[in-house]
Amino acid sequence: MEKEERSLKTVFRTVTRKLAPDYVNCKSCGRRAVRKVWQENMNICPFCGRYQAMSADQRLSLIFDPGSRQDFNSDAGVRDPLNFPGYSEKAKKLEKKTGLKESAVTAFGRINGIKVVAVVLDTRFFMGSMSSRVGEKVTRAVETADREKLPLIIFAASGGARMQEGIHSLMQMAKTSSAVQEFSENGGLYISCLTHPTTGGVTASFATLGDITLAEPGALIGFAGPRVIEQTIGVKLPKGFQRAEYLHKHGFVDRIVKRQELKEVLYDILKLHEDSRGAFTEDILKGGSR
Amino acid sequence: MIRESLMEVGRINMRMEELRSKGRAEDDQEMLDLSMEKARMLRPCVNLTAEDKVFLARKIERPHIDDFIKALFTDFFEQRGDHLYDDDPAIYGGIARFHGIPVSVVGHRKGHTAEENVAYNFGMAKPEGYRKALRIMDQAEKFGRPIITFIDTPGAFPGIDAEEHGQGEAIARNMARMSSYHVPVISIVTGEGSSGGALALGVCNRLLMLEYAVYSVLSPEGFASILWKDSSRHAEACEIMKLTADDIREAHVADEVIPEPLGGGQENPRRLYGSMDMAIEKNLSALMAMSPGELLRDRRRKFRGMQ
Ligand SMILES: [Zn+2]
Numbered sequence: 001m002e003k004e005e006r007s008l009k010t011v012f013r014t015v016t017r018k019l020a021p022d023y024v025n026c027k028s029c030g031r032r033a034v035r036k037v038w039q040e041n042m043n044i045c046p047f048c049g050r051y052q053a054m055s056a057d058q059r060l061s062l063i064f065d066p067g068s069r070q071d072f073n074s075d076a077g078v079r080d081p082l083n084f085p086g087y088s089e090k091a092k093k094l095e096k097k098t099g100l101k102e103s104a105v106t107a108f109g110r111i112n113g114i115k116v117v118a119v120v121l122d123t124r125f126f127m128g129s130m131s132s133r134v135g136e137k138v139t140r141a142v143e144t145a146d147r148e149k150l151p152l153i154i155f156a157a158s159g160g161a162r163m164q165e166g167i168h169s170l171m172q173m174a175k176t177s178s179a180v181q182e183f184s185e186n187g188g189l190y191i192s193c194l195t196h197p198t199t200g201g202v203t204a205s206f207a208t209l210g211d212i213t214l215a216e217p218g219a220l221i222g223f224a225g226p227r228v229i230e231q232t233i234g235v236k237l238p239k240g241f242q243r244a245e246y247l248h249k250h251g252f253v254d255r256i257v258k259r260q261e262l263k264e265v266l267y268d269i270l271k272l273h274e275d276s277r278g279a280f281t282e283d284i285l286k287g288g289s290r
Numbered sequence: 291m292i293r294e295s296l297m298e299v300g301r302i303n304m305r306m307e308e309l310r311s312k313g314r315a316e317d318d319q320e321m322l323d324l325s326m327e328k329a330r331m332l333r334p335c336v337n338l339t340a341e342d343k344v345f346l347a348r349k350i351e352r353p354h355i356d357d358f359i360k361a362l363f364t365d366f367f368e369q370r371g372d373h374l375y376d377d378d379p380a381i382y383g384g385i386a387r388f389h390g391i392p393v394s395v396v397g398h399r400k401g402h403t404a405e406e407n408v409a410y411n412f413g414m415a416k417p418e419g420y421r422k423a424l425r426i427m428d429q430a431e432k433f434g435r436p437i438i439t440f441i442d443t444p445g446a447f448p449g450i451d452a453e454e455h456g457q458g459e460a461i462a463r464n465m466a467r468m469s470s471y472h473v474p475v476i477s478i479v480t481g482e483g484s485s486g487g488a489l490a491l492g493v494c495n496r497l498l499m500l501e502y503a504v505y506s507v508l509s510p511e512g513f514a515s516i517l518w519k520d521s522s523r524h525a526e527a528c529e530i531m532k533l534t535a536d537d538i539r540e541a542h543v544a545d546e547v548i549p550e551p552l553g554g555g556q557e558n559p560r561r562l563y564g565s566m567d568m569a570i571e572k573n574l575s576a577l578m579a580m581s582p583g584e585l586l587r588d589r590r591r592k593f594r595g596m597q
Contacts, residue, residue, distance in 0.1 A: 079597070081541070081597070082530070082531075082532055084530070085530075132596075132597050135596075136597070139594070161485075161507045161508065163507065163508065163513055163516055163517050164517075165507075166506065166507050166531050166532055166533070167505060167506060167507060167531075167532065167533065167537075167538060167541055167543055168541065168596070168597065169507050170485065170486070170489055170506070170507040171489075171543060171593070171596035172596065173461075173462075173465060173486055173489055174465050174469070174489055174492070174493050174593045174596065175593045175594060175596045177462050177465035177466040177469065177493075178465065178466065178469035178470075178493065178589075178590055178593050178594070179594075180466060181466035181467070181469050181470050182469075182470075182590065184466075185470065200486075201485075201486055201507075203458030203462075204446075204457070204458040204459075204461035204462050204486040204490075205461075205462050205465065205486075206462070207458070207462075208456070208458045208459040208462045208463075209459075209462050209463070209466055222453050222457075222458065223446060223448075223452075223453060223457040223458040223461070223486070224446070224448030224449075224452070224453065224457065225448075228448045228512075229448045229449060229450065229453070232447075232448045232449065233448075233449050233450065235450070237450065238450065241450065241453070242453060250454050250455075250456075252456050252459060
């Protein structure tokens with residue numbers, strides 16, 4: 001009898017869930033809104049204004065002109081160099097869930113007509129952590145921008161190193177930094193946009209090497225995690241520590257940009273650099289600086 | 291675990307030192323007994339686990355950068371500070387001669403006593419430290435000196451001021467700039483090479499590792515606490531992380547492993563310095579035969595190939 005009641009309840013619950021609109025709860029204030037409302041509001045909480053993560057697809061459609069996106073290296077999936085227990089299985093599960101083969105998505109696209117190379121780290125896949133493949137995709141994107149003489153925009157978001165790949169994860173910091181350095185020496189423009197959270201090995205490599213550094217409101221940005229710092233020094237952290245606004249105040253972020261303004265701000269920066277070009281590049285090349 | 295044996299060896303070493311300083315003939319028999327006992331205690335060190343090697347890599351008696359600079363270089367001229375904000379005692383370096391050739395040498399600094407370690411912040415550098423290293427290395431590039439770095443750190447310092455001063459940027463900048471030098475760069479992991487704080491001094495043409503040094507994405511404790519939420523699974527982490535010098539060479543990250551005396555470098559420092567001298571000499575002469583452009587391309591190719 002009791003059993004029957006419970007199964008009826010389950011059926012009822014399943015049916016109502018299917019009929020009810022798809023709700024998403026805010027991770028900050030806990031209030032819920034229909035998924036469509038969230039999407040229309042660019043994943044900014046309609047109640048408290050807190051920024052929630054955007055998928056790579058959402059991010060790229062926010063900044064690219066419709067129909068201009070062209071992905072590359074999209075089939076590169078996770079490597080498992082240490083044969084780490086359970087790692088490949090977890091990667092497969094995440095691939096099924098998110099449709100992503102790795103956390104980095106790399107694409108060509110246009111921003112109000114200006115062609116760029118963009119990289120987005122999607123936190124739904126291993127928290128955007130730096131794996132061998134993420135490092136490789138970022139490096140290839142930098143090299144592609146270099147080869148095609150296009151501006152590079154990277155949206156960083158990362159929990160840090162991909163522990164399951166050990167030393168191979170660590171080496172990606174050097175690989176990506178070296179690629180950015182070469183791109184920079186060749187006169188390439190790199191706009192780094194730091195989103196929530198940007199930490200660890202990504203903060204200590206390509207994410208902090210941009211010519212222009214932007215950040216999203218409220219994003220956590222730092223090298224060491226706040227908990228590690230608190231445990232090490234045994235002191236309560238100051239309010240707003242490691243948030244975008246804090247880094248802006250301390251001079252490591254040029255501007256904090258709201259999602260509503262992101263595309264236009266990117267366009268303005270791109271346009272300023274595009275217009276800078278003709279003026280100097282010719283002379284520098286003639287001078288044979290390299 | 292070799293901890294107990296090595297503690298016993300430490301006691302034997304002290305007693306032998308005491309007897310040696312007295313230089314009395316009647317102690318000869320005890321000396322002989324002690325050296326046999328020492329050999330017996332060192333026997334387990336023939337087969338070391340990854341956890342043993344982590345223990346050796348962190349041992350306070352292990353030779354550190356001060357010892358290496360004294361033993362392997364002459365005319366050392368220390369350079370202090372980043373000339374931007376402060377001097378970070380966790381990084382030590384300057385100009386010196388190696389076999390008569392002027393070189394720039396820089397590395398993490400650890401001490402042999404608790405006081406020294408506190409003074410050097412256990413080799414955990416702040417942005418000022420990385421920028422001091424960068425200043426030393428940039429000058430090497432300017433004046434055409436080879437760069438030799440010694441890596442030995444539990445990681446970059448996790449602190450409020452370190453974050454405020456751009457810990458991430460400082461590490462990233464070092465790697466980026468090191469990748470663009472036209473002079474030979476040799477890095478030697480001498481103890482524990484943990485995380486980006488180690489790699490910030492490690493973008494090199496040749497990476498050498500002492501036999502009992504380790505190199506990893508994070509400390510084994512940190513690794514265990516992140517992956518399993520349990521930092522006590524340290525031993526397990528040591529094995530699974532593949533962080534020993536042999537593992538790192540197998541992963542094509544290290545180019546060469548420098549052999550250490552049985553029980554670790556501290557058991558016979560002079561022999562260790564001899565092996566290090568030979569390894570540096572060999573690699574440096576090979577690199578010095580390359581043109582500036584080749585050196586740059588060689589380093590870029592090395593890290594471009596990191597999978
Ligand atoms: Zn909310």
